[in-house]
Amino acid sequence: xxxxxxxxxxxxxxxxxxxxxxxxxxxxxxxxxxxxxxxxxxxxxxxxxxxxxxxxxxxxxxxxxxxxxxxxxxxxxxxxxxxxxxxxxxxxxxxxxxxxxxxxxxxxxxxxxxxxxxxxxxxxxxxxxxxxxxxxxxxxxxxxxxxxxxxxxxxxxxxxxxxxxxxxxxxxxxxxxxxxxxxxxxxxxxxxxxxxxxxxxxxxxxxxxxxxxxxxxxxxxxxxxxxxxxxxxxxxxxxxxxxxxxxxxxxxxxxxxxxxxxxxxxxxxxxxxxxxxxxxxxxxxxxxxxxxxxxxxxxxxxxxxxxxxxxxxxxxxxxxxxxxxxxxxxxxxxxxxxxxxxxxxxxxxxxxxxxxxxxxxxxxxxxxxxxxxxxxxxxxxxxxxxxxxxxxxxxxxxxxxx
Amino acid sequence: xxxxxxxxxxxxxxxxxxxxxxxxxxxxxxxxxxxxxxxxxxxxxxxxxxxxxxxxxxxxxxxxxxxxxxxxxxxxxxxxxxxxxxxxxxxxxxxxxxxxxxxxxxxxxxxxxxxxxxxxxxxxxxxxxxxxxxxxxxxxxxxxxxxxxxxxxxxxxxxxxxxxxxxxxxxxxxxxxxxxxxxxxxxxxxxxxxxxxxxxxxxxxxxxxxxxxxxxxxxxxx
Ligand SMILES: Nc1ncnc2c1ncn2[C@@H]1O[C@H](COP(=O)(O)OP(=O)(O)O)[C@@H](O)[C@H]1O
Ligand SMILES: [Mg+2]
Numbered sequence: 003x004x005x006x007x008x009x010x011x012x013x014x015x016x017x018x019x020x021x022x023x024x025x026x027x028x029x030x031x032x033x034x035x036x037x038x039x040x041x042x043x044x045x046x047x048x049x050x051x052x053x054x055x056x057x058x059x060x061x062x063x064x065x066x067x068x069x070x071x072x073x074x075x076x077x078x079x080x081x082x083x084x085x086x087x088x089x090x091x092x093x094x095x096x097x098x099x100x101x102x103x104x105x106x107x108x109x110x111x112x113x114x115x116x117x118x119x120x121x122x123x124x125x126x127x128x129x130x131x132x133x134x135x136x137x138x139x140x141x142x143x144x145x146x147x148x149x150x151x152x153x154x155x156x157x158x159x160x161x162x163x164x165x166x167x168x169x170x171x172x173x174x175x176x177x178x179x180x181x182x183x184x185x186x187x188x189x190x191x192x193x194x195x196x197x198x199x200x201x202x203x204x205x206x207x208x209x210x211x212x213x214x215x216x217x218x219x220x221x222x223x224x225x226x227x228x229x230x231x232x233x234x235x236x237x238x239x240x241x242x243x244x245x246x247x248x249x250x251x252x253x254x255x256x257x258x259x260x261x262x263x264x265x266x267x268x269x270x271x272x273x274x275x276x277x278x279x280x281x282x283x284x285x286x287x288x289x290x291x292x293x294x295x296x297x298x299x300x301x302x303x304x305x306x307x308x309x310x311x312x313x314x315x316x317x318x319x320x321x322x323x324x325x326x327x328x329x330x331x332x333x334x335x336x337x338x339x340x341x342x343x344x345x346x347x348x349x350x351x352x353x354x355x356x357x358x359x360x361x362x363x364x365x366x367x368x369x370x371x372x373x374x375x376x377x378x379x380x381x382x383x384x385x386x387x388x389x390x391x392x393x394x395x396x397x398x399x400x401x402x403x404x
Numbered sequence: 405x406x407x408x409x410x411x412x413x414x415x416x417x418x419x420x421x422x423x424x425x426x427x428x429x430x431x432x433x434x435x436x437x438x439x440x441x442x443x444x445x446x447x448x449x450x451x452x453x454x455x456x457x458x459x460x461x462x463x464x465x466x467x468x469x470x471x472x473x474x475x476x477x478x479x480x481x482x483x484x485x486x487x488x489x490x491x492x493x494x495x496x497x498x499x500x501x502x503x504x505x506x507x508x509x510x511x512x513x514x515x516x517x518x519x520x521x522x523x524x525x526x527x528x529x530x531x532x533x534x535x536x537x538x539x540x541x542x543x544x545x546x547x548x549x550x551x552x553x554x555x556x557x558x559x560x561x562x563x564x565x566x567x568x569x570x571x572x573x574x575x576x577x578x579x580x581x582x583x584x585x586x587x588x589x590x591x592x593x594x595x596x597x598x599x600x601x602x603x604x605x606x607x608x609x610x611x612x613x614x615x616x617x618x619x620x621x622x623x624x625x626x
Contacts, residue, residue, distance in 0.1 A: 008513050015501055316497050319458060320559065321486020321514040324478050397458045398450075401497065 013334040016306070017341075024338065027302045030295025031342025031380060035373045038288030039365075041349040047285065047364035048279050056266055059139055062104075062241050063250060065264045066231040086260040087252070089228040091216075094131065096251050097233060100245035104236045105133040108228035110216055116170065117183045123169050125162075127184070129223060137232045138208065143194035145178045153215040160184075160218075161193040165209035187221060189207070189214065292376065294386035295342060303335050303388035310356040314392055315400030328393035335385020336378055343377025405434045405567060405599055406455050411464035412624075413450055424450050428464070432601060434566070436592040438534040439602045439610040442619035448603045449571055451619065455601065456489050456569045457481045486514050490560025492589075494572035496552040498544035498559070505531070505540045508559045511550060523562055534588070550581035557588060567599040568592070574609065579581045586612060 017024040055064070059265050068086035089108060097106045110129040115122055128134065135147045140161075148159050162170075171177040180191050200207045220226065235244035248263050264272075307314075314327055322330075354363045413425040424447045427439060432455070442448050453459040453464060457473055462548045468484060491497075498507045505527055512523040531537050534554040539547050543626050544555065553573060567615070570589060574582030586602075586609065593600045602613060610616045618626040 005513055085425050208599060280539055312497070316499060317510070317514075318482070319456075319485065319491050319497075320511040321482050321563075323482040323514070326482075398453045401458070401493075 007146055009333050014336050027298050028338055028342030031339050031344040032299040034291035034295050035287055035346025036349045037341045038097045039369050039373050041284040042369045043354050043365050046366050051362040055356040062235040064233040067262045070259050079334045087256040089231050101249040102240040105137050105234040107133040107137040107232040109230045110223050110228050114184055118170050125166050125212050127212045129219045130216050137234050141196045142193045143196045147193050148215050153217050156217040158189045159192045160189045163195050163209040163212040164197045164213045167194045294381040299338055300384040307388050307392045309401050311403040318397035324393040328389045331389035331392045332385050336381030339377045341382030347373055406432045407467040409465040411461045414462045430536050435597050437613050438615045439613040441610040446619050447622040449580045452569050452571055452603050457485050486570040488566045490565040490568040492556050492570040492573045496556045500545045503541045504555045511563050549577050553585050569601045573601045
């Protein structure tokens, strides 16, 4: 025990005598660890954020998108963007005839400018039918949601998310009944939805949406085409039957490759495989910087071994074994790497805390533990060759060294 | 205590064979105070390292307390150096980044046994005895040569060795300081019965020992 404590103290003595060198050497590991921990934190935070958004949705949901999204169980990049079916109201009507389906909400989404008499904000428009509220599990905080009659009569009424309401109006309740301008058309605010939470990723969360009957927004969408259809099955028991019905109904009109019928878990799989790919790239970038850092450590350890040849000779003369010398230099390499690793962890924690209010970053305990273990391993892997050189030095040649 | 039988040490440099030591036979008995004398380059240090188990002969045997050391592992040889042998060098060979006290305690770091005395107290006692108490926490490069050599002797003594090898211990010191170092070694031999081997090229130093071995061109001549 005393031996190990003294070996560590002896290593720190060397670091104190060469502060700049120690700092520069551990910098490579520091940057590698910080970038990996940080990027993983950002990636995980983003993934958690998106997953949470899905969890806020209604139950028994089925998503219908144009194009082929999945291949087997994995994501086909760009699949959804390449043409495919263009849904319209007749699809909504035929799907609603299925006895397993409770609601069908078509979705037309567009980024828009919204103005009050003295303010203009950017928001996301979600044009749909009255089914959008049960499908998205969206409750009203103030006022009411729009009804079937609003859709049928093309009433220019809208529901806005609380975050958008906050930006546009100082007085929340006062927003109700106000007129608002969206791209030269006037709409009356009839409801403000309840907050669904989540971070602030620009405008793409439900709290800053504008919900509008699709019939009232034809000037933005003259073709009455929808980007997606969100369907709610009547119960969990008929979920699979509902999916089969959707497939059957849509195949009457479209090729089976032109649309995708997805479950929530399918979408989570898509998200997972996208983040899986991103994470692989991040880990590779991190691995490269860690290897570069490790080579830096190996380099400095070689210099250190040569500089301390005499010291090695003296230690051998007073009874140090080859193993003692090996452990001494290995300890030093590992500590050097750990200094970088711990520094990298601290920097990424500080950074995550700083950006946390703007971006849903999350510190992950596992990534910290891994960073710790990896720094230790880097120290051992890149320290062992110089340490062996030190251990295998002939004692007399070391002691004669000037 | 230490016996050398037909010991040779050779180095091959390029094509040529350098015979540094040839046919060395000698025995050092327990409690002896002995010198090895010879001109510079005659192989004295090489011989001393061989007896001190820091180096191994090309041919021949080195026996310590009747054990053939050529069969021992690095672990065992290191243990013997640690527990039974002390070295004193011409260049003092203290580690400058450690204090005098830390240098003296260095051998205890590599000793796996629990000692029947506290090495810390032993070190303090040695420092007092050698008049170094005021240098306990000094760094070696900040004290005089004589003080460094006394610290080196204290380091050699910390694990109570059976034998001390001193390679030109006065070589870097003025005559007067050299004298005190020599009498210190003499004292250790007399009072503590530690075997002392002094390597030197100066006749007046060799004269102070009870027995002297002369070496020239790698051979014992007397
Ligand atoms: N590693 C080595 N390779 C070749 N020659 C060596 C080596 N070590 C010592 N020598 C030579 O051995 C001879 C004896 O050296 P040494 O034992 O140091 O002599 P001394 O201590 O009597 O001055 C010298 O000529 C020296 O150059
Ligand atoms: Mg010599």
